[in-house]
Amino acid sequence: MRFDLLLVGYGHVARRFVALLAERRSRLARDHGVRTRVVGIATRRRGQLYDGRGLSARALESYWVSGPSTGSGPPRASSTGGFSRPATPTVDFIRHATRQSGAAARQRRLIMIETTTLNIERGEPATSHIRAALAGGAHVVTANKGPVAFGYRGLARAADRAKRRFLFEGAVMDGVPVFNLVRETLPALAIIGFRGVVNSTTNYILTAMEQGQPFGEALAEMQAMGVAEADASLDVDGWDAAAKTAALANVLLGAAITPTMVERRGITPETARAAIDARTEGRRVKLVARAGWEGNRVTARVAPETLAGDDLLAMLEGQQNAIILQTDLLEEIAVVQRSGSLTQTAYALLSDLMTIARDVMAAPATRRAPTSAQRRRTPSRRVRR
Amino acid sequence: MRFDLLLVGYGHVARRFVALLAERRSRLARDHGVRTRVVGIATRRRGQLYDGRGLSARALESYWVSGPSTGSGPPRASSTGGFSRPATPTVDFIRHATRQSGAAARQRRLIMIETTTLNIERGEPATSHIRAALAGGAHVVTANKGPVAFGYRGLARAADRAKRRFLFEGAVMDGVPVFNLVRETLPALAIIGFRGVVNSTTNYILTAMEQGQPFGEALAEMQAMGVAEADASLDVDGWDAAAKTAALANVLLGAAITPTMVERRGITPETARAAIDARTEGRRVKLVARAGWEGNRVTARVAPETLAGDDLLAMLEGQQNAIILQTDLLEEIAVVQRSGSLTQTAYALLSDLMTIARDVMAAPATRRAPTSAQRRRTPSRRVRR
Numbered sequence: 001m002r003f004d005l006l007l008v009g010y011g012h013v014a015r016r017f018v019a020l021l022a023e024r025r026s027r028l029a030r031d032h033g034v035r036t037r038v039v040g041i042a043t044r045r046r047g048q049l050y051d052g053r054g055l056s057a058r059a060l061e062s063y064w065v066s067g068p069s070t071g072s073g074p075p076r077a078s079s080t081g082g083f084s085r086p087a088t089p090t091v092d093f094i095r096h097a098t099r100q101s102g103a104a105a106r107q108r109r110l111i112m113i114e115t116t117t118l119n120i121e122r123g124e125p126a127t128s129h130i131r132a133a134l135a136g137g138a139h140v141v142t143a144n145k146g147p148v149a150f151g152y153r154g155l156a157r158a159a160d161r162a163k164r165r166f167l168f169e170g171a172v173m174d175g176v177p178v179f180n181l182v183r184e185t186l187p188a189l190a191i192i193g194f195r196g197v198v199n200s201t202t203n204y205i206l207t208a209m210e211q212g213q214p215f216g217e218a219l220a221e222m223q224a225m226g227v228a229e230a231d232a233s234l235d236v237d238g239w240d241a242a243a244k245t246a247a248l249a250n251v252l253l254g255a256a257i258t259p260t261m262v263e264r265r266g267i268t269p270e271t272a273r274a275a276i277d278a279r280t281e282g283r284r285v286k287l288v289a290r291a292g293w294e295g296n297r298v299t300a301r302v303a304p305e306t307l308a309g310d311d312l313l314a315m316l317e318g319q320q321n322a323i324i325l326q327t328d329l330l331e332e333i334a335v336v337q338r339s340g341s342l343t344q345t346a347y348a349l350l351s352d353l354m355t356i357a358r359d360v361m362a363a364p365a366t367r368r369a370p371t372s373a374q375r376r377r378t379p380s381r382r383v384r385r
Numbered sequence: 386m387r388f389d390l391l392l393v394g395y396g397h398v399a400r401r402f403v404a405l406l407a408e409r410r411s412r413l414a415r416d417h418g419v420r421t422r423v424v425g426i427a428t429r430r431r432g433q434l435y436d437g438r439g440l441s442a443r444a445l446e447s448y449w450v451s452g453p454s455t456g457s458g459p460p461r462a463s464s465t466g467g468f469s470r471p472a473t474p475t476v477d478f479i480r481h482a483t484r485q486s487g488a489a490a491r492q493r494r495l496i497m498i499e500t501t502t503l504n505i506e507r508g509e510p511a512t513s514h515i516r517a518a519l520a521g522g523a524h525v526v527t528a529n530k531g532p533v534a535f536g537y538r539g540l541a542r543a544a545d546r547a548k549r550r551f552l553f554e555g556a557v558m559d560g561v562p563v564f565n566l567v568r569e570t571l572p573a574l575a576i577i578g579f580r581g582v583v584n585s586t587t588n589y590i591l592t593a594m595e596q597g598q599p600f601g602e603a604l605a606e607m608q609a610m611g612v613a614e615a616d617a618s619l620d621v622d623g624w625d626a627a628a629k630t631a632a633l634a635n636v637l638l639g640a641a642i643t644p645t646m647v648e649r650r651g652i653t654p655e656t657a658r659a660a661i662d663a664r665t666e667g668r669r670v671k672l673v674a675r676a677g678w679e680g681n682r683v684t685a686r687v688a689p690e691t692l693a694g695d696d697l698l699a700m701l702e703g704q705q706n707a708i709i710l711q712t713d714l715l716e717e718i719a720v721v722q723r724s725g726s727l728t729q730t731a732y733a734l735l736s737d738l739m740t741i742a743r744d745v746m747a748a749p750a751t752r753r754a755p756t757s758a759q760r761r762r763t764p765s766r767r768v769r770r
Contacts, residue, residue: 020714024573027573028573031573032572032573169570174715175714175715176715176718177566177570177571180569180570181562181566181570184565184569184570185554185562185565185566185569185570185736186562186736187417187735187736187739187740187743188409188412188413188416188417188735188736188739189732189736310700310702312697312700312721312723315695315697315700317695324721324723329405329560329728329729329732329735330559330560330561330722330729330732331723331724331726331729332723332724333561333720333721333722333723334707334719334720334721334723335718335719335720335721336697336718336719336720336721337715337718338697338709338716338717338718338719339716339717341716343714344714344715344716347574347714347715350572350573350714351570351571351572351573351574354572354573355572358572359747362744362747362748363747363748
């Protein structure tokens with residue numbers, strides 16, 4: 001079956017994703033019966049491009065280099081029903097593109113890949129993009145933590161109403177499964193809480209400081225590598241970890257919190273000095289994210305913690321991440337990401353795409369039963385144990 | 386939807402599973418629309434019992450206490466189409482029971498739960514049970530590593546032909562997802578190899594020895610707790626780990642090996658002494674299972690290895706298990722089981738049951754597309770990378 005993709009946001013991750021699709025094209029077709037093509041693309045800087053017959057690799061490359069249009073006039077329609085235009089509101093583009101791809105949308109073959117830059121304070125513009133795409137009958141895949149951190153419950157409801165999937169594995173630990181792990185492989189089980197190391201930059205800085213590197217130098221290194229956010233405070237002050245914590249709590253614990261509701265302390269040069277002292281005692285300081293049910297509410301926190309040396313989180317070096325899930329039936333399960341890369345984030349998008357493809361191809365006519373995670377959202381779950 | 390269960394084997398794990406179903410009955414019905422009932426039960430020692438209308442909790446308890454029949458005559462039919470009989474060949478019972486439950490089988494609502502004791506040298510009798518159940522139209526869930534270690538490819542093919550599922554999450558790391566993790570959450574990705582600590586008894590002995598406990602005493606403790614196999618050599622000589630390694634290699638790497646083809650060294654009091662020495666140097670000895678593609682064949686090994694102190698496997702204490710998967714797109718991912726228990730093995734059965742239920746309920750009429758793991762079996766995969 002062929003799936004049509006709308007790319008909203010087209011930075012390094014989306015480009016690596018498109019390259020990955022090309023690299024794996026024959027394998028996806030042969031092993032999974034899945035073919036894909038990009039029909040639309042939109043970024044704030046480069047404008048918007050759509051062609052229902054599919055955009056060629058060349059068209060995508062030319063878009064990357066110069067955008068679809070050098071002028072600033074109205075949309076220019078092509079003879080094939082395609083169009084290109086400079087940056088009008090992206091939400092309008094999504095509405096227009098999903099209408100143009102109406103047949104694919106009705107057949108559940110239309111997927112928006114959302115990778116715009118996050119505004120940490122509101123989860124926008126991604127949230128609006130997702131609502132528009134779902135309303136237009138497209139499934140949504142995003143690597144963006146913002147929408148899940150700020151408005152998971154509403155978006156999940158919108159997806160339910162639209163009978164489309166909303167997936168976001170890349171929001172935490174790149175393509176290493178956390179959300180999909182719980183939804184697909186831990187049915188009929190409750191997640192009671194979790195703790196983890198989910199921000200690579202701060203973990204790298206702490207590790208480097210232990211080895212004598214100054215704070216600023218370690219940070220600059222991560223920025224040069226493209227791992228740290230351009231605005232370093234997002235990492236260092238714990239905002240990134242707080243957003244991921246809110247996303248995890250909303251999805252896995254059925255909470256309805258935002259990143260601002262996560263108690264938050266970041267790392268400072270002083271934290272790093274404490275890390276050196278701890279190390280000499282066989283202990284380690286890590287920026288730990290944690291959340292859990294306390295009575296009938298979820299509490300969530302990001303803060304430096306001094307951990308015993310044999311704590312699983314204590315042994316995470318450099319950019320490694322890990323999440324330890326506390327469950328009612330399996331006690332603790334840990335998932336560890338041993339390294340991060342652009343390919344891993346791109347793979348998160350691919351794995352969500354394949355989850356959607358599998359669903360649609362398994363039950364093209366009927367509606368898939370709600371998954372356990374979708375069920376988890378219902379408030380009734382909260383009081384059960 | 387209601388699922389009918391045939392229990393083949395009824396030891397501690399199966400009994401905990403039945404209790405778990407009872408504990409979660411209302412939740413499974415409300416959150417997942419899944420109801421279950423036991424219609425048949427067979428063990429070598431207690432004989433066989435079947436009632437297509439469902440066996441009551443009282444019937445199960447009485448079976449546990451005294452078996453279905455005190456005589457040794459022919460099957461005794463009840464007026465309701467049920468029957469009980471002393472131990473005739475279990476395969477015959479499965480054939481008979483799947484015929485009696487023909488309607489449920491045709492509607493894909495019949496599931497055999499296989500938990501018999503493993504004959505490590507052949508993977509029997511579980512393998513024959515599974516073939517008979519699939520042939521009779523039942524899905525199969527097992528916590529038994531034998532069938533997957535000895536004959537995965539043939540059984541997977543039989544399941545494909547029968548259009549039924551054959552699931553076995555409990556074969557390795559209890560209910561902590563490994564097989565389901567790869568199949569459900571890592572689509573379009575190749576597992577290149579893995580290494581892990583997969584036998585709890587040997588890891589417990591090594592940990593205890595480091596702390597000064599004698600080898601035999603640590604082993605006796607694990608046997609008393611019911612964690613070690615009654616025949617201690619299965620654990621200590623690495624047989625259990627070798628069977629799990631073969632199972633993992635067959636399913637995740639597309640190999641076709643048996644436990645006897647796994648290079649194997651177990652632990653001895655000398656290994657444990659080496660563990661003490663290693664510990665003084667900040668290193669640790671673990672019984673490591675590993676397998677991977679080398680050229681165009683899979684090699685697999687179980688042996689004590691001296692690991693650096695910061696190796697994830699080095700930090701596994703007591704009964705903890707972990708598997709580190711080497712992948713082509715996500716580099717290394719690790720899954721860690723932080724503790725083991727009867728409930729965790731029982732949960733493995735429950736999670737597989739729920740996977741089947743989700744499938745059947747999502748696409749009651751159509752056939753589900755083959756999963757990526759099923760696809761992985763095809764030899765074509767081997768040469769790709």
